[in-house]
Amino acid sequence: MRAKLGDAVVAEAADDDIIRIEGNAYFPPDSIGAGVLSESPTPYTCPWKGECQYYDLSAGGETMKDGAWAYPHPYPSAFDRVGKDFSGYVAFSPGVRVE
Template identity: 50%
Template sequence: MKAVLNGTVIAEAPQSDLLKIEGNWYFPPASVNAEFLVKSPTQYTCSWKGECQYFGVKDGETLLQDRAFSYPAPPAASFDRVGQDYSDYVAFWKEIRVTE
């Protein structure tokens, strides 16, 4: 599967390596092209996944704020709900299309 922004592949991995959590596809950290991500100061804490790290996604010179997110240190108890450790997996939002 691929996460694509305006023809640029931001992340790519076999679907079997991704996790689907609450309707979002999460890509393994090694499959994400980090050069397109910029850490965001936006803060959010999920009641069961813990503290979220948001990222802006670069589209050329434009930065699309908070279009990617991950959970760097989710509580171990949440791994049972998801089925595995998903620390640092990255999901995408809005303009970033996730396709097969």
């Protein structure tokens, strides 16, 4: 599975390595392209997943503010709900093609 911003691939992982949560594909941290994410100051805390880290996404000459997010330290109860540890896994905003 790939995530693309424009024509640039920003993440690539085997389908079995993707974790799906609430309709979003979360990519393992090591599948994210080098240098495509930069931390955003946008705050958000999910009531059941915990504190979220947003990222600005840059690739192929394009930049998307808050184009990706992850939960670096999800609530332990979220692991039970999802069925896996998804710490640091990255999902992408609409506008990033996941195929």
